[in-house]
Amino acid sequence: MSRVRVLVGTHKGAFILTSDGKRQSWEVSGPHFAGWEIYHMKGSPADPNRIYASQTSGWFGQIIQRSSDGGKTWETPGGGLQTAPGGMPSGESNKFLYDTSTDTGKPLTTHQWYDGTQHPWEFKRVWHLEPSLTDPDTVYAGVEDAAMFRSTDGGTSWHELAGLRGHGTGPKWQPGAGGMGLHTIVLDSGNPNRMFVAISAAGCFRTDDGGKTWKPINRGLKSNYIPDPNAEVGHCVHRIAMHKSRPDVLYMQKHWDVMRTDDAGDSWREVSGNLPTDFGFVIDVHAHEPETIYVVPIKSDSEHFPIGGKLSVFRSRTGGNEWEELTKGLPQSNCYVNVLRDAMAIDSLDSCGVYFGTTGGQVYCSPDSGDTWTPIVRDLPAVLSVEVQTLA
């Protein structure tokens, strides 16, 4: 019988939740890396036992952790105890150096700061880890200050895909309130040379040559909080999602507005429709129905909680515009949590499961595509990310 493994990153450690395909009874392990912020964990589609985790701290910086046994044990690739010369390699796994080589294009040293001046690019943390669809040792990292790195040796060493920062608009990117993070990486299963990323607050970008060159794909986005609402970059994209069967269709939860593109980002249109508010962070797509999408509306950019203290997921079965409210099993009073951008995931069992975590420490599961919800856990630290693996 199939099983699921839910990987939960929180403000104070990582937790792994496992269940059989019924998704009614759960085992909880953790906290792993107790006391550290776990921005994201994700398993390799090519080898589900390979899991990568971004462990970070304001005090001690960035650590990359790797498991090769489904999260039972962890190691810092390249950073083990140096027992003898020629033994373990040095601790490169924590080293994210921006590319300053003139050989790789146009290395940048500054971006726009809050006050409009230029500010040095400074590495702060890894927001998102996206393992390759085909190679367990290849993994991409989206970092703050916004850039994309790739490791091809299981997280031991990291190299920037410098064409993203260097394509020309980089000096115009600026941080949002949460920092200037590259938080979303979407890989195209049908075209290994095509990838999409999203950056707050710059927008979406696409490569069609495996990461060498990039271009902004923000036409159709409108953001009233920037001087030119239709600018090429400067949009605060919160999350994008794709169904693997239709790689040209992307859905977006923006700072305000839920958007859709049918041409791989060349043009976007709004599909907020009848949502009670089109502010929010997460968006995801049903595993088997590419026109079925989910969002969690949040009241506003100044009030990061559900409207009226009622936690609801909204589902559209029409690819946007027409939304239904899903509340069964979710708190309908006095709920003032947030659901952060990386904190929703979808499994691929026949009856598709939907998961999301809250800043109040709850992780909810719906084993029936959103019709009903049950908390798996209620009292974790604030949840930063949720991913799910569907295991044979």
Add this chain to the structure above:
Amino acid sequence: MIRVELPAHLRTLAQLQGDVQLDVAGPVTLRSVLDALEDRYPVLRGTIRDHVTLQRRPFLRYFVCAEDWSHESPDAPLPPEISSGKEPFMVVGAIAGG
């Protein structure tokens, strides 16, 4: 033998219990002690000092014989109490956050 006392999170990361004991070749300075520590425990690279600039991370301090050495030259000789192992060289995390 130099004794180095680390914050709890770094001890966990390096799979350490208690103080680190290090042999440091040549002059005993902030730089040579931290170099030796990172050579022995490569996972600590980047967690105390920046990978490239080797600047101390902002929320960490270096304490030496009850004095704050965070702003001393990295090449200043540490006192005999440190080089003899009588007193530990302390890496201390700032009290902040929740």
